[in-house]
Amino acid sequence: MNNEKKCNIKILKNGPYIVTGNVPLSEKIIVSKGKINELKDGRKLPQAEEYALCRCGKSKNAPFCDGSHEKVGFNGVEKASRETFEDRAELLEGPDLDLLDDNRCAFARFCHREDGKVWELTENSNNPKYREEAIIAASECPAGRLVAYDKTGKAIEPEYEPSIEILQDPEKEASGPIFVKGNIPIESSEGYTYEIRNRVTLCRCGKTRNRPFCDATHISMNYTDN
Ligand code: FES
Numbered sequence: 693m694n695n696e697k698k699c700n701i702k703i704l705k706n707g708p709y710i711v712t713g714n715v716p717l718s719e720k721i722i723v724s725k726g727k728i729n730e731l732k733d734g735r736k737l738p739q740a741e742e743y744a745l746c747r748c749g750k751s752k753n754a755p756f757c758d759g760s761h762e763k764v765g766f767n768g769v770e771k772a773s774r775e776t777f778e779d780r781a782e783l784l785e786g787p788d789l790d791l792l793d794d795n796r797c798a799f800a801r802f803c804h805r806e807d808g809k810v811w812e813l814t815e816n817s818n819n820p821k822y823r824e825e826a827i828i829a830a831s832e833c834p835a836g837r838l839v840a841y842d843k844t845g846k847a848i849e850p851e852y853e854p855s856i857e858i859l860q861d862p863e864k865e866a867s868g869p870i871f872v873k874g875n876i877p878i879e880s881s882e883g884y885t886y887e888i889r890n891r892v893t894l895c896r897c898g899k900t901r902n903r904p905f906c907d908a909t910h911i912s913m914n915y916t917d918n
Pocket of ligand 1: 708745748749750756757
């Protein structure tokens with residue numbers, strides 16, 4: 693099933709993200725196991741055809757908007773570059789795998805694996821084990837900062853149905869971003885549709901310097917949604 697066409701996220705000026713198209717919503721908790729991280733199921737969240745997710749970080753009913761953005765005078769001006777990922781990213785060429793890295797980090801730490809981080813694993817990708825680990829490390833990055841490419845230039849991406857996961861990061865004593873999966877279009881408050889991607893993280897603490905995308909500020913400010 694491919695819902696790409698009818699799913700949508702519309703950013704309201706100085707307000708929430710309006711999600712339409714029955715996009716499944718869940719909460720996931722980042723947990724570490726040795727040097728790697730995994731996502732565990734969190735609370736069950738209500739499902740709806742349309743819902744509004746808080747973008748200002750002040751809702752008392754997070755992850756949903758409760759109108760607080762108006763009371764706090766949230767400034768939601770979007771600053772993110774509109775260049776494509778491939779234009780923004782830097783290329784790291786490994787022997788059997790390449791990596792593009794656009795430095796848009798949500799600090800979710802999925803790039804760390806038992807045998808090293810995605811960059812060194814890519815550099816050692818002539819070893820099939822490290823190559824496999826590098827692919828996992830890149831593809832599990834929720835921010836979409838990291839994409840592994842095979843030597844024919846084809847991006848290696850996990851298959852995702854359109855869905856949204858609200859991340860929690862108890863180890864960092866923070867609530868994480870909104871993980872948007874499966875090529876859901878994101879439309880700016882000015883009507884511009886950002887590059888459609890399989891993985892991307894949207895800010896919900898209200899403090900990113902790269903609005904609407906997460907830049908890991910939720911960790912330095914210890915944003916928690918409860
Ligand atoms: S965006 Fe509405 S309460 Fe945060």
